[in-house]
Amino acid sequence: MSAAQKELLKISQDKDAYKSMLEKLIVQSSFQLLEDKVYVICRECDKSTVEGLLDNVEAAYKGATGKSLSISVHPSKSLPKDCAGGINLCNINESITISNTLEARLDMLAKAGLPQMRETLFGSNPNRKFRD
Template identity: 40%
Template structure:
């Protein structure tokens, strides 16, 4: 039975409506899936950026903490250096005061003559030479000559050797105003020299006793492993 034009048009419309409905449903399905994928990707990007931001500020916080530690360490070192400098300045001022007081040693003739005797005798033992020349201050010449016999006798007694000792009366320390007293012993025409001035003895003693001086002034250093 042949279909009329009206039936054909009706079937065509029915098919078109079916196709249109399927297309709409497919479009809605694609949109839903696209929306889901979009939300997933957006969440992933947001989380990724959040992690990056957290890592950035965590790194920045660590850098700030490191800079703070470095700054504190530098400040602590500077403070320690200032303390050490102040202590060394104090020790040096005490030694300078001791140097200034050396001149008072020579005022007591009896004590100074005993000191000269010891300095000369020690110098003779250091040199162990047969001919020795002594230089001293002009005002100490007579005092040095007065103790020479005892010095020579002590040297001969211990070494069983003779020694010719003379005082240089041409080269006095007139231009050496910083010398407070003591003697310089020369041998081998000045090639060998032993300085036993008051200043040199103070310098030697201060170096040897520097740890004890520091300990007496500032107490025992808990960080120091050795005493020198």
């Protein structure tokens, strides 16, 4: 797991691939949040890249949902400098936040893989009725 966290830091070094990934993360988060006005919270070093993507995100959102989206970079918040990258998306009053940072996505994958890891390490549980 720690090796994977170290590898996350390398992702943002490929500027073109990272830019494309940021756009997809913002669009995905917009679909999850389903709000008209949202803020993107990103690293300070990603701010200009994210600002350049917002028109594309708004167009993709409108094309998929038929609703308009007003999206901007948060005026006062940013992700920590030691963050590997990605974004957080929140509504205007910041009551709902979608975390789509690279660390959050790695945690999600680790949790999804726990049952398989558990079975590999300890064998099949005879008391378990369902294998979903």
